[in-house]
Amino acid sequence: MPAIALVIEFDGTDFVGWQYQENGRSVQEQIQKALSTLYKEEIKVTGSSRTDAGVHARGLVCSAKVPFIIPEDKLPFACNALLPEDVAVVKAYKVSEDFNARFDNKGKRYIYRIYNSPFKSPLRRRYSHLVTGTLDVEAMKKAAPFFEGEHDFAAFCAAGGSQNTTVRRLTKVEVHDPDENGIIEIEVVGEAFLYNMVRIIAGTLLYVGQGKIAVDDIPSVIDSCDRERAGKTLPPEGLTLEEVFYDYA
Amino acid sequence: MPAIALVIEFDGTDFVGWQYQENGRSVQEQIQKALSTLYKEEIKVTGSSRTDAGVHARGLVCSAKVPFIIPEDKLPFACNALLPEDVAVVKAYKVSEDFNARFDNKGKRYIYRIYNSPFKSPLRRRYSHLVTGTLDVEAMKKAAPFFEGEHDFAAFCAAGGSQNTTVRRLTKVEVHDPDENGIIEIEVVGEAFLYNMVRIIAGTLLYVGQGKIAVDDIPSVIDSCDRERAGKTLPPEGLTLEEVFYDYA
Numbered sequence: 271m272p273a274i275a276l277v278i279e280f281d282g283t284d285f286v287g288w289q290y291q292e293n294g295r296s297v298q299e300q301i302q303k304a305l306s307t308l309y310k311e312e313i314k315v316t317g318s319s320r321t322d323a324g325v326h327a328r329g330l331v332c333s334a335k336v337p338f339i340i341p342e343d344k345l346p347f348a349c350n351a352l353l354p355e356d357v358a359v360v361k362a363y364k365v366s367e368d369f370n371a372r373f374d375n376k377g378k379r380y381i382y383r384i385y386n387s388p389f390k391s392p393l394r395r396r397y398s399h400l401v402t403g404t405l406d407v408e409a410m411k412k413a414a415p416f417f418e419g420e421h422d423f424a425a426f427c428a429a430g431g432s433q434n435t436t437v438r439r440l441t442k443v444e445v446h447d448p449d450e451n452g453i454i455e456i457e458v459v460g461e462a463f464l465y466n467m468v469r470i471i472a473g474t475l476l477y478v479g480q481g482k483i484a485v486d487d488i489p490s491v492i493d494s495c496d497r498e499r500a501g502k503t504l505p506p507e508g509l510t511l512e513e514v515f516y517d518y519a
Numbered sequence: 520m521p522a523i524a525l526v527i528e529f530d531g532t533d534f535v536g537w538q539y540q541e542n543g544r545s546v547q548e549q550i551q552k553a554l555s556t557l558y559k560e561e562i563k564v565t566g567s568s569r570t571d572a573g574v575h576a577r578g579l580v581c582s583a584k585v586p587f588i589i590p591e592d593k594l595p596f597a598c599n600a601l602l603p604e605d606v607a608v609v610k611a612y613k614v615s616e617d618f619n620a621r622f623d624n625k626g627k628r629y630i631y632r633i634y635n636s637p638f639k640s641p642l643r644r645r646y647s648h649l650v651t652g653t654l655d656v657e658a659m660k661k662a663a664p665f666f667e668g669e670h671d672f673a674a675f676c677a678a679g680g681s682q683n684t685t686v687r688r689l690t691k692v693e694v695h696d697p698d699e700n701g702i703i704e705i706e707v708v709g710e711a712f713l714y715n716m717v718r719i720i721a722g723t724l725l726y727v728g729q730g731k732i733a734v735d736d737i738p739s740v741i742d743s744c745d746r747e748r749a750g751k752t753l754p755p756e757g758l759t760l761e762e763v764f765y766d767y768a
Contacts, residue, residue, distance in 0.1 A: 279642060280641050280642075281641040328642060346638055347637075347638075350638060350639055355639070355644055356641045356644075357641055358638055358639050358640065358641050359638070360638045389595055389596075389607055389608070389609045390599055390604070390607050391528060391609075392529050392604065392605045392606055392607050393528060393529075393530055393575060393577060393646065395605075396645070397642065510642075
């Protein structure tokens, strides 16, 4: 049976998240409905990530087995004609039958966007988190690299996760200077993530910017494995899953 | 009686436009309601521009006479607490009593945003116009300066305008290379504008990018004063009123 992988972009504002829920509008349901119409039988997809309600994606990947082949360059157009305006397929791959978007992914890149201004911005509100009051961006930039490498990230994990270990490896954590729109990007790349991990790291870096945690205290906050010592979980609208990495076979 | 000028940002998606309408959600109505609550009497505002339904603004300006003074640095916060999330006051000025945002403005800066991609983008859809198919951006860049200076812009004016003359002066028309998000910005600065003028100029530059009008034909399209020879009126979501210029007294 042929198998496909689809790269999905969506505006998370009006979704309950990626995963199918009986009572709620999920991205997974939209994709499954479109594919089922297209292939004229029920298609189930497996997602790379269960993004939360309100979180956006530019490159979530899902995989599915399908009954016949639609060429890779035609498939996004065929899907998009059947999808609502807040979700789209931006790339399609033919993959080997045992490909699984959840288990085969090699890592993910997230960006958390903070808009730092005294005033709310109607044109930025959907895709960033407003922080009023001055921020020491230089301090945030200095604190970020402490998160890189292999650590026990127990302090950066929301309750309710069911993982065996809270050790994870991050390959890049970088805070970028505000762009011309006043958006500060916090970029986080890693192999795998704990529940709410990026939003808690972003919240901790925000505390550094606000002078609530000193740059040099970050290693001890990490080592403490104490959720109370890290920053708040920032709201979902600031977070975008930018990319998921695979060796497409 | 004191007078104020407010710089307004709004997401035009869910508005019928700036101007008050009996049956429709206008930006003007939201501002007037907030100011009337704040000043405890009915306040009317005059806008710099009547933006159309769906058009955005980062810097529309409106003026009003008010019964008492609220300090300029406090006024945006007070207004924003009373405004919905898709409109905000981002700056306030105390102005002379005879200041009028409509008649005293010295010019405006607009940007029309085109997203050029084979696929729709859920994350860009609200603030840009999707154009599939390749575009010759270099040709668009060469064509833009022909619009600068004083011309009769009759070919770039929607029917229904009531102006005495269709002569206008543009001081800058520039097409920018796609940014990192794939957005091509068409920047238009001028003293005054005809109805739909920026959206028709953008549509004409788009025709140049698509090879439907040659770069060298632009002067004759302008001189023809023939609406049929210019491009289509592009849809409102791509347009943002970025700035309105004044000599604030």
